[in-house]
Amino acid sequence: MNKKLVSLLIVMFLILFTLTGCTLISDIKDKDIKVVQNENNLEIKIDDTDSENVSSLRSSKDINLRDLDGKKTNYTFTYKNEEFSAKYTKDNWHIKDSYKITNQNDLKIICQALIDVHPIHGKDMKSYRTVDDLVYEWQQHNLAYSFLPDDNSWKSHAKDVDLDPADQGRSLEEMYEARTGSKLDITRLKNSDKVQKVKNRGKVQKVKNIIKEFIN
Secondary structure, three states, X not given: OOHHHHHHHHHHHHHHHHHHOHHHHHHHHHHHEEEEEOOOOEEEEEOOOOHHHOOOOOOXXXXXXXXXXXXXXXXXXXXXXXXXXXXXXXXXXXXXXXXHOOOHHHHHHHHHHHHHHOOOEOOOOOOEOOHHHHXXXXXXXXXXXXXXXXXXXXXXXXXXXXXXXXXOOOOHHHHHHHHHOOOOOHHHHHOOHHHHHHHHHHHHHHHHHHHHHHHO
């Protein structure tokens, strides 16, 4: 057994205790880091695969966007073997459960497929919205759904997205204020369970980077 690697493994777990707390150690060990005992040495393998960051689509054809009743209003599309409702009303695409789709490349392909069927006007009602600013709006909704406490009044609305002229270019803070009439209270969010989990994932990534430096 390689004593240097054994020592490294011990240091690794000490770092995990310091940065993330005991509750995260089993998650990292079991899911993200594999320790393999070979005949002559100890091998540490790090799995960097993140399903949220792996694109599933190559073209708009992959989502099979289809008109359910021929009225050019009620559509559905397929993403990762799940059906999503996409309802079109004048200058508005309403995507139900949009928070489930997070990959940026896939969002671009989906938004392109939608506006190929029904383009959406910009705020000036003369220009048309681009794929990039539709993706930005979608991502702001995803952020809201991830960060807002469950008892927040806008939480249930953030799970769906309405791609329309009104929200073009709006940040999460601006959307929140427009819908609730109040400022987004970052201080309150800092204490929410959702935000703490995101912070913990950030700490976990730091540990991965430290381990990579040792191994390399």
